[in-house]
Amino acid sequence: MIGKWKNNMRQWLTNQMELPADVVADLPRITMIGHIHIYIENHRGLLLFTDRELRLLLKNGQLLVKGEAFSIKTILPEEILLEGKISQVLYLEE
């Protein structure tokens, strides 16, 4: 009940004050440069990493990145920069 109210409140704030959603709602911010770089902020940890797949834990659900020749350029507690040939970015809801 309170959680839902909180979410509504956030939604309203985002709409009303024109604040970026990631700041207010604690969502991941994903920046892609073509298909070679993907930069993900606000993740909650690494779940799986192979040269064809990257799975990240988010606040709500997971993020799945598929492609080829992956390498992690940078990994920090809340940020990750992935390099490779990216073909898909998928959200997996819990």
Add this chain to the structure above:
Amino acid sequence: MKNEWVYRMSGNLRIRIVGKGLERLLNDFTRRGIYVWNVRREDESSLTCYMFLRDIRHVRAAMRKSGCKLYVLERRGVPFWLKASWKNSGIVVGLVAFMCIVFLLSNMIWRIEITGANPAVEHTVRQQLKKIGVERGALQFVIPSPETIQRTLINNMDTVTWIGVEWRGTTLYCQVVEKKQPTQTKSNTPQHLVAKKKAVITYMFVEQGQAVVEVNDHVVPGQLLVSGFIGKEGQTEIVPARGQILGETWYKSTVVVPMKTTFYMLTGKKRETHYVRFWSWKIPFFWNHKEQFSQFEKQVDERTFRFLTWTLPIRYEKVVWREKEVAVREYSYEQAKAVAKQIARDQLKRQLPADAIIQGEKVLHEARENGKVKVEMHYQVIENIATPQPIIQGD
């Protein structure tokens, strides 16, 4: 974010981690603040990545918990490079030392070539050079410049007229012009002694020959003093006449001395600047500019460095400014007269042979005109007036 350059400089490692739960380990690394980059999965149970050398202790702690194994594949960055170069330093040190030695040897004197001198003079020249530090093995930038060497040699040696000193590579060339020393040989050819100047004879000492004049006689140039013919008439012998005939001779000289003279005088204050020259750029590296002089003498001393046969474009240059000031010297009439007399005397002495004696001096005339003092002097001098004249026998 740090750039590539920072990674390169600080020590970093390329590592391989083998085991299970590698993702968990990476999460653990980030939580511990261990920075890794270029993470690449190799297969199911191994990955490679780069990490900083300074994080190694934290990594060990993380590894212990995970049960994975860590292999170091590559060591990069300045700390490792230093370590490696320390191992190879022998070669570097050797190379640098070699270059230094070649440089030093290239700037040494290897030969001193002396031309135009007989062995005795050459020997003295070498000794004089040695005295001022110029000898085989001396470094060229320690010894004085060729001009200075030249001046010193000429001043210190009375058997030479002139010495030219020149650098060519590692050889110092000295060209000597010897003084023509009069040959003091006793001539055994028949000769007379004749007067070379107008004089009154004051002293006679005849070693050999027949004196034809007496003390207090007045003689004119070319007059026979001691004859080479001796013996009675009819049975004369011809001998080389020898002896010392001193006569009183007279000299006149006129000297003009200005009563007021303006000239420059060095005050002894100087300022120096040392430059290093690269091609045409002059970079001062040491100077003591305390004051600017309004009037000065500038002196430039340039040194070049050689490497093998090449002259390096790097030069050393020393510029010395010596302050000078205008000095006005003013003589009173009496002082000017005294100076004029002194000058006249010095001039005369220079002109006379060393054994001549100035017996008396007289002021003939003195005048003061246009701020100058003109003095006319008359000197009585006792000197050897005899000069040999060979007897050429006819028939």
